[in-house]
Amino acid sequence: MSIDWDAEAATFDDEPDHGLRDAVVREAWAQRLGDWLPMAPGDVLDLGCGTGSLSLLAAERGHRVTAVDLSPNMVERAREKLSGHEAEVLVGDAGEPPVEGRRFDVILVRHVLWMLPDPEATLRHWCGLLRRGGRLILIEGVWGTTNPSGIPASRLISALTPMTGRLHSERLSGDERLWGKRVEDERYAIVAHVAGPRRHKEVVDVHLILRRGEEVLLARRANTGYGDGLFNTPSGHVEPGEDVRMAVIREAKEEIGLDLTPEDVSAELVIQHRGPGGNPRIGWFFEAAYGAGGEPFNAEPDKCDELSWHRADALPDDMVAYCRAGLEAWRVGERFVLHWQEEGDAVGYEAGGAERGIDLASARGTHHVELWVPDFAAAEESWGWLLGELGHVREQRWERGGSWRRGATYIVLEQSPDMRGGGHDRLLPGLNHLAFHVASAAELDRLVAEAPGHGWSLLFPERHPFAGGEEHCAAYLEDGAGFEVELVVGATPTR
Numbered sequence: 001m002s003i004d005w006d007a008e009a010a011t012f013d014d015e016p017d018h019g020l021r022d023a024v025v026r027e028a029w030a031q032r033l034g035d036w037l038p039m040a041p042g043d044v045l046d047l048g049c050g051t052g053s054l055s056l057l058a059a060e061r062g063h064r065v066t067a068v069d070l071s072p073n074m075v076e077r078a079r080e081k082l083s084g085h086e087a088e089v090l091v092g093d094a095g096e097p098p099v100e101g102r103r104f105d106v107i108l109v110r111h112v113l114w115m116l117p118d119p120e121a122t123l124r125h126w127c128g129l130l131r132r133g134g135r136l137i138l139i140e141g142v143w144g145t146t147n148p149s150g151i152p153a154s155r156l157i158s159a160l161t162p163m164t165g166r167l168h169s170e171r172l173s174g175d176e177r178l179w180g181k182r183v184e185d186e187r188y189a190i191v192a193h194v195a196g197p198r199r200h201k202e203v204v205d206v207h208l209i210l211r212r213g214e215e216v217l218l219a220r221r222a223n224t225g226y227g228d229g230l231f232n233t234p235s236g237h238v239e240p241g242e243d244v245r246m247a248v249i250r251e252a253k254e255e256i257g258l259d260l261t262p263e264d265v266s267a268e269l270v271i272q273h274r275g276p277g278g279n280p281r282i283g284w285f286f287e288a289a290y291g292a293g294g295e296p297f298n299a300e301p302d303k304c305d306e307l308s309w310h311r312a313d314a315l316p317d318d319m320v321a322y323c324r325a326g327l328e329a330w331r332v333g334e335r336f337v338l339h340w341q342e343e344g345d346a347v348g349y350e351a352g353g354a355e356r357g358i359d360l361a362s363a364r365g366t367h368h369v370e371l372w373v374p375d376f377a378a379a380e381e382s383w384g385w386l387l388g389e390l391g392h393v394r395e396q397r398w399e400r401g402g403s404w405r406r407g408a409t410y411i412v413l414e415q416s417p418d419m420r421g422g423g424h425d426r427l428l429p430g431l432n433h434l435a436f437h438v439a440s441a442a443e444l445d446r447l448v449a450e451a452p453g454h455g456w457s458l459l460f461p462e463r464h465p466f467a468g469g470e471e472h473c474a475a476y477l478e479d480g481a482g483f484e485v486e487l488v489v490g491a492t493p494t495r
Contacts, residue, residue, distance in 0.1 A: 005069075005070065005071035005073070005074055006071045006072065006073040006074075008071075009051065009071060009073035009074045009076075009077060010073070012050055012051055012074065012077075013051055013053070013077075015180075016179060016180025016181070017029070017178060017179050017180060018050060018051065018053060019051070019053060020053045020057075022180055024177050024180075025177060025178065025179075025180045026057075027177075028175065028177035028178045029053075029054065029057060029178060030057050030060075032172075032178070032189070033054065033057050033058060033061070034061070036135075036137045036189070036191050037058060037061060037063065037106060037137075038105060038106065038135070041061075041062040041063050041064065042063055042064070042104075042105030042106060043063070043064050043066070043102075043103075043104045043105050043106070044058045044063045044064065044065050044066070044104065044105065044106040044107075044108055045065075045066050045067075045068070045097065045099065045104040045106065045107045045108065045129065046058065046065060046066070046067040046068070046108045046109075047068050047094035047097055047107060047108070047109045047112060047126075048068070048069060048070075048094040048109060048110065048111070048112030049067035049068060049069045049074070049075075049078055049089070050069060050074050050078070050110075051074055051077040051078050051081060052067055052077065052078030052079075052081040052082050052087075052089065053081070054108060054110060055067040055078060055081070055082060055087060055089075055108075056081050056082055056085070058106075058108065059082060059085035059086065059087050060085070063106070064086045064087070065082065065085070065086070065087040065088070066087070066088050066089075066090065066099065066102075066104070067082070067087065067088070067089045067090070068089075068090045068091075068092045068093075068094055068097045068098070068099075069089075069090075069091065069092075069094070070091070070092065070093055070094065071091075072091050075089050075090070075091050094109065094112050094116070095116050095122045095125070096125070097129070099129065102129075103129060103130065103131045103134075104129055104130055104131065104134060105130070105131055105133075105134050105135070106130075106134060106135055106136075106137060107126050107129060107130060107134070107135075107136050107137065108137045109126075109136075109137070109138050109139065110139040110140075111139060111140065111141070113138060113140055113151060113156070114140055114141075114149065114150045114151040119151060119155070119156070119159065120159045123136075123156075123159050123160060123163065124163060127163050127164070127192075127194050130194045132194075132195065133193070133194075133195070134193075134194050135191055135192060135193045135194065136160070136164070136190075136191070136192045136194060137189065137190075137191050138156060138189065138190045138191075138192070139172070139187075139188075139189045140153070140156065140187075140188065140189075140190070141172075141173075141185060141186050141187035141188060142185060142186040143185050144185060145184070145185065148185070150185075150186070152186065153169055153186070153188045153190065156190055157169060157190065160190065160192045163192075163194065164192040164193060164194050164195070165193050165194065165195035166192075166193050167190060167191060167192035167193065168190070168191055169188055169189065169190045169191075170188060170189045170190075170191075171187075171188050172187040172188055172189055173185065173186060173187045173188070202272075202279070202280050202281050202282050203237055203279070203281040203282070204237065204238040204244065204247075204281070204282045204283075204284070205235055205236070205237060205238070205273075205281055205282065205283040205284065206235060206236060206237075206238060206244055206247045206248035206251055206283070206284050206285075206286065207233040207234070207235040207248070207283055207284070207285045207286065207323065207326060208233055208234045208235065208248050208251065208252050208256075208265075208286055208287075208288060209233060209268065209285055209286065209287045209288070209327065209330060210233075210234070210252075210256070210258075210287075210288055210289075210290060210296060211287055211288070211289055211290060211312075211391065211393070212289075212290035212309060213290075213388045214311055214312060214313070214388060214393055214394045215309040215310060215311055215312065216233070216309070216310060216312050216315075216327065217233075217234070217256070217290075217296060217307060217308075217309055218231040218232065218233060218307070218308055218309075218310055218315075218316070218319070219231065219232055219233070219234055219255065219256070219298070219304045219306070219307050220232075220304060220305040220306045220307075220308075221303065221304065221305075221320070222302075222303060222304055222305040223302060223303055224303055226347070227320040227347050227348065229305075229318070230318055230319055230320045230347070230348050230349075231308075231310075231316055231318060231319045231320070231323070232319065232320045232323045233285075233323050233326075233327070234251060234252060234255040234256050235251060235255075235283075235323070236250075236251040236254070236255070244267075244284045244286075245262055245265060245267075245286070246262075248260075248265055248284070248286045249261070249262070249264075249265065252288070252293065253299075254299060254300065255299055255300050255303075255304070256296040256297060256298070256299055256307065257294065257295075257296060257297045257299040258288075258292070258293030258294055258296055259293045259294055260288055260292055260293040261292075261293075263439060263440060264288050264289075264292040264293060264439075265286040265287065265288045266286065266287050266288075267284060267285075267286055268285050268286060268287045268330050268335075268407070269283075269284075269285040269326060269329055269330045269334065269335055269336075269337065270282065270283070270284055270285075270335070270336055270337075271283045271285065271322075271325070271326050271329065271336075271337040271338070271339055271357075272337075272338050272339070272340075273322045273325075273339040273340070273341075274339075274340050274341055275321075275322065275341050275345075275347060276341045276342065276343055276344065276345040276346070276347065277343060283322070283326060285326050285327075285330055287330075287391065289391070311394075312327065312330075312331050312393045313331065313393070313394060313395065315327060315328070317349055317351050318348065318349070319348065319349045320347060320348060320349070321339075321341065321345070321346065321347060321348060321349045321350070321356075322339060322341075322347075324349040325337070325339045325356065325357040326339070328357065329357055329359070331393055331395070331405065332395075332405065333405060333406070333407040333408035333409065333410075334357075334359045334361065334408075335361050335407070335408070336359070336360040336361045337357050337358065337359055337360060338357070338358045338360055339356050339357045339358075340356055340358075341356050342354075342356075364408075365408060365409065366408075366409045367408075367409065367410075368403070368409060368410045368411065368412060369409070369410075369411050369412070369434065370411075370412040370414065371383075371411070371412065371413050371414070371431075371483065372414055372415070372416050372419045373413050373414065373415055373481055373483075374415065374419070374423060374424075374481055375415065375481065376400045376401060376402075376413060376414065376415035378455065378479075378480055378481070379413045379415075379479070379481065380402065380413065381454060381455055382454050382455035382456055382479040382480065383404075383411075383413055383479065383483075384402070384404070384413075385454040386447075386451070386454065386456065386477075386485065387404040387406075387411060388404070389447060389450075390406070390436050390437075390438070390487075391406050392404035392405060392406040392410075392411065393405055393406065395410055400414065400415040400416075400417075401413060401414035401415065401416075402414075411434075423481065423482055424481055424482045424483055425482060426482060426483070426484050432484065433476070433483075433484035433485060433486050434483075434484075434485050434486070435474075435485070435486035435487075435488055436485065436486070436487055436488065437488055437490075438487045438488065438489055439489075440489060441465070441473055441489050443489075444465060444473070444474075444475055444487055444489050447475070447487060448464075448465075448475050448477075448487075451477055455479050455480050456477040456478065456479055456485075457477065457478055458475065458476070458477060459476035459477065459478050459484065460476055464476075465489075468486075472488070473488070473489040473490065474486050474487055474488045474489065475487045
């Protein structure tokens with residue numbers, strides 16, 4: 001419908017509900033607005049204000065009014081009405097009001113929305129102009145019976161329900177005082193309270209890094225609609241009411257049949273990821289040692305083609321890029337990572353492609369420890385076994401040396417050509433021993449039982465496992481070169 005509103009301006013107020021010249025009609029609208037508007041003065045945006053009659057009622061209640069109309073002639077008359085009040089009247093489109101990013105406590109619209117080309121899109125835009133806790137007051141209707149024009153209340157209620165916190169509607173047709181006459185068509189008001197812009201929400205993923213020495217377990221996805229044919233860690237989404245640790249324990253049971261306990265898993269990495277064309281999500285990567293919870297098997301053959309072990313430093317290329325980035329970050333000790341893929345990137349890892357992972361944490365703590373050993377082959381057997389059991393992953397190897405990393409710290413063993421003669425004596429000034437955490441007393445017992453087969457002997461056996469004190473459960477081991485390690489249950493510092 002095309003209406004010349006500039007031409008209509010001269011006679012617009014002749015309609016009783018437009019000009020509100022009749023005292024009864026004016027009072028009826030004043031009462032309704034008193035119910036709909038907040039009691040405390042606020043910022044009101046009147047869109048399609050016409051000659052400003054409703055704006056004036058709002059201003060008289062102490063509200064600060066910004067009124068907008070497309071017709072310069074309407075705006076001129078509205079400015080005359082609102083003269084002397086805290087009000088501003090602008091020429092502009094009600095659907096896209098020229099308010100330059102301002103926010104309002106109330107948006108008031110009467111008999112405008114039905115003439116706009118996309119009412120639902122306009123409502124979304126208007127809700128975005130409201131402050132948190134603001135309200136949208138819509139006065140609309142369906143006029144005529146032969147060729148009705150307008151928009152039914154049901155349509156607006158359906159559109160506003162997902163956008164607003166609560167709303168209510170009122171039938172206005174039966175109140176003759178509002179119109180100065182009896183009306184038969186549908187006229188109504190909707191007052192929608194907007195909680196504010198919807199808070200950003202992200203899916204939370206959990207991933208299990210099941211480690212067997214220097215290897216990790218991967219599952220090839222199938223029939224899921226995402227990354228099918230690519231390897232991924234056992235993973236899934238956190239469900240309502242779950243914490244991330246219980247979620248990874250549940251996913252381990254569902255996908256690879258493990259019965260893990262909270263003590264079996266440790267959080268290693270948090271990564272915020274966005275896939276190409278997708279929405280952001282948060283991934284929590286947990287680690288568990290092989291053997292905890294039983295033997296893994298493919299518990300979801302409808303979603304997984306195979307399970308296979310892969311060295312952490314030689315991961316396959318046919319992996320989900322997100323998962324690959326997480327494992328690479330975990331291997332080098334990064335704890336908080338941003339992995340933000342761009343349009344055009346692939347879901348799968350691309351060797352030689354752009355590196356999207358960014359370490360968000362600054363480097364702190366111990367960087368590395370380097371031990372010079374008289375016989376690297378022997379040290380590799382003893383220390384390599386123990387470090388692997390303690391969760392370190394082989395990072396590098398050269399002719400007479402190698403490094404093992406866990407988190408941000410790595411340990412180097414090297415038979416250096418610059419090493420002077422003489423053996424290590426832990427009782428001389430210098431390094432006495434290295435101490436490592438173990439998860440439980442049962443894990444300590446297992447390591448002590450297996451250690452002699454890998455070149456370690458138990459120190460202070462008559463006082464084991466309390467050689468460090470009655471409340472300090474630990475094992476003290478010595479390798480063939482005289483190096484000592486302490487394996488500590490819990491976090492009690494050694495004396």
